[in-house]
Amino acid sequence: MPDTLIQTRGPQAAKPWLQSYPPGMPAEITPLPHNSIGELFAEACATYATRPAFTCMGKTLTFAELEAESKKIGAWLQSTGLAKGDRVAVMMPNILQNPVIVYGILRAGFAVVNVNPLYTPRELEHQLKDAGAKAIFVLENFAHTVEQVAARTDLKHIVVATMGDLLGLKGLIVNIVVRKVKKLVPEWSLPGHLSFKAVLAKGNNALLNKVDVKPGDVAFLQYTGGTTGVSKGATLTHANLLANMAQMGLWLETAFLNKKRPDHLVFLCALPLYHIFALTVNSLMGLKTGGQNILIPNPRDIPAFVKELAKYKVNIFPGLNTLFNALMNNAEFQKLDFSDLALTFGGGMAVQRPVAERWETMTGCPIKEGYGLSETSPVATANRLDAAEFTGTIGLPLPSTEVEIRDDDGNTLPLGEIGEICIRGPQVMAGYWQRPNETASAISPDGFFRTGDIGFMNAQGLVKIVDRKKDMILVSGFNVFPNEIEEVAMTLAGILECAAIGVPDEHSGEAVKLFVVKKDPNLTEADVKAHCSANLTNYKRPKFVEFRTELPKSNVGKILRKDLRG
Template identity: 60%
Template sequence: MERIWLKQYPAGVPADIDVNQYPSLVELLEESFKKFADRKSFICMDKSITYRDLDEMSAAMGAYLQSKGLKKGARVAIMMPNVLQNPVASAAILRAGFTVVNVNPLYTPRELEHQLKDSGAEAILLLENFATTLEKVLPHTSVKHVIIGSMGDLLGFKGVIVNFVVRNVKKMVPAYSIPSAVSFNDALAAGRKLKLAKPTLTGDDVAFLQYTGGTTGVSKGATLLHRNILANVLQNDAWLQPALKKPPHVDQLFIVCALPLYHIFALTACFLLAVRAGGVNLLIPNPRDMAGFVKELSKYQVNSFPAVNTLYNGLLNTPGFDKLDFSKLKSCFGGGMAVQKPVADRWTQVTGVALSEGYGLSETSPTLTCNPADTDKFSGSIGIPVPSTWLSIRDDDGNEVPLGEPGEICAKGPQVMAGYWNRPEETAKVMTADGYFRTGDIGIMSPDGYTKIVDRKKDMILVSGFNVY
């Protein structure tokens, strides 16, 4: 199909990205570590780390993991909320030549066991708050190396107070016993005495196993290659530019990262996009504490705020949010679930910035479509395909339907996964003969290339995180 949507692209957004710009994510990370060494990279609970810090700590942790005899491509899990250790762990695993398996810290033992066994993870980095869950399933998995961090690890002296409060006042760390575990800071210290061996990676090596929400039964690992994630980082970067060019000028891109980093949306649109741009992420460990969240936001002038409908709505209903300074806010990408028009309208009224709704899945790294980043109105659609992306609306027999007719949204592009981890039959079900990924969502494309989602092909509703068929 002809890319009819290209006519709708804002000035300066390319039709295609250069998918060969970096051999792997490691080159992107290390280029930014050097180029932006003195800039802040992450802020959490008033403590910031620079790109130099991130470089040094991830090299040390990567060297430590290598010293445990893990082979290239070994799966290493991360089970943490948005704390400074999370990006350090992620960068370490990638730089060491391993594959990141992101785990939701709120998983039940059964869910955790499934993911660790399915991925074949050999090591895990987690916070002590969730160690009791791991303890229950550890003997049934192939995990041999456990690194346990605490909330305050990288917060300096303040960390001592934070850890005391978390453990003794809020009682957020249930008792656990994992005798073989090593503390995060001890692993860092040991790694500092070692040298990281740079692995030979290509775009075809596996960077992340991103487990799907299990919307169709058992959770499956979307196999995301270095080139898949790289492509989506560059696609998001190109898409954001028109918004960033709007006055006033910004010296360093400031992103609010309230979406959990174990989710593909935050991984690409917050963490890696900021690294590519030399930006800084404000990590919010617990966005459910809305009053605390607003207090954090009051300290900074933010530029980009990717989130989901419930988060935008929650903030709008939190006292003090409407008094914040939004003069430097340039772009708000809504994804993860449908953004509701009343929420979008109120958001624009309060912040002066329209919500750009986007669409994607774990299987697509995630972004497939988005409304223009510099839009001044909420469209109610999922927007148009991002650069280098093709969308095709098809019937049950795989034929393209006419514009304006409903059909399954199918997508092709460099961000589409290699398949489901060790599940060739499942992969075959979602890939078409001509290389399109079948999303399972029903949409209608208008003559200008904008698409609206009208239904899920697979009948399923979510009840507070649980699937009901």
């Protein structure tokens, strides 16, 4: 445990973190100047019209172009007869179409449902049905998944984009490579769908009507396991996200207390925009600051990623421990010029000290960890961005954010005592979409969100996570719930019973391990893995399968995962 975390136990002082704030940091954010993200978007696009907003595969959209293209999307959506507040799904990787669509949806008064493009049909069907999505925008690479479930959902409009749609003439070549050379587009058929370009053309001839979007209206349904294994939508309002932008805006400026602030910030966006971390820290913060986001469609292709990175003077680099580690093992990355890098922000999973130390040695820029969840829009705590050292903690609560450590009965514990990390602030979600019981169990009567993470706060107000209350497995920053893995596995006829746990993994932090008791003696590890691959997206699939003759159980017959963890 770092020296900074050694403290005497004592009563929890009122907001002890405030004494540790950077100079000039207010305790509270000021009233929000906008009612909606659409209002902020309009102001940003007018203010920064000629600046680059998003860049992908060598093509850049300025803020003015982003405004014009998103207006077409919003106008078309309104012309379809959808009602204010209707949910529209977006199933896209990090390409220019993503922000164009997302901001078009928000401007038109609808709510965005972010979908992981790698979802299996089972996962996609659950999310679309649960959200009641009326329309979906999907990249053609994943249209075959939509095809398998569309008839069983409320979808009325399906829009299919191609990789090259916004890349001009280069887009034709990109599409040929994607389809013919790399063969990344499985056969699909969606009768009645529209192409993305057709929608832009139709939207160009339609009007975008002004919609009275209020702060409490839903902006995003951000799907998460929450505190149990059923994937459900964290209901994030415009006010939630605007508050988190205001909080991060104040915190971000401290990154430049010791380093000159560039006139125009360049963000690297390698994390997926459908994930809350990149959605807020990259896309929304880029909008707020007039910054440029460099979109990386496939960060797993490290050589191509590094080649792209070399072209830009990146100032802000949000990432995960696994990504930092993978990059540092690339010889070309080690040769890059990092003199413009002002902030490396780690989140999604714990940043390991050896990785942080190596990163600082290689880039000259220490990693600053933050913490949050889909339910907190996401950032709740962060380390000081002007500090030189890596603390190994998740930092201090942001302005207008309160963190308490509570016991199982909801009592606030003294400083230094270990309990559940609970968060209250304007960025905490309105609740889980159409799940009042789940909401009531997750948010206490006094408004604190129970995170399920176990930790303590020291005398300086720094928070340290030591364990997880729930059985959740954290794979490369994504929540994986054993219940879901086990339910899927049990649909395989040869399995009598099973249990999933997380095991340490040097690449992804944790990996899924499945213990299986056979019903069919001929069942193989390959059978189990193939079944899981067909029903679970890649990060949820068991990396290890171990067969047992029996599983440990409590006296009432409940399988004891903790005994399997050893």
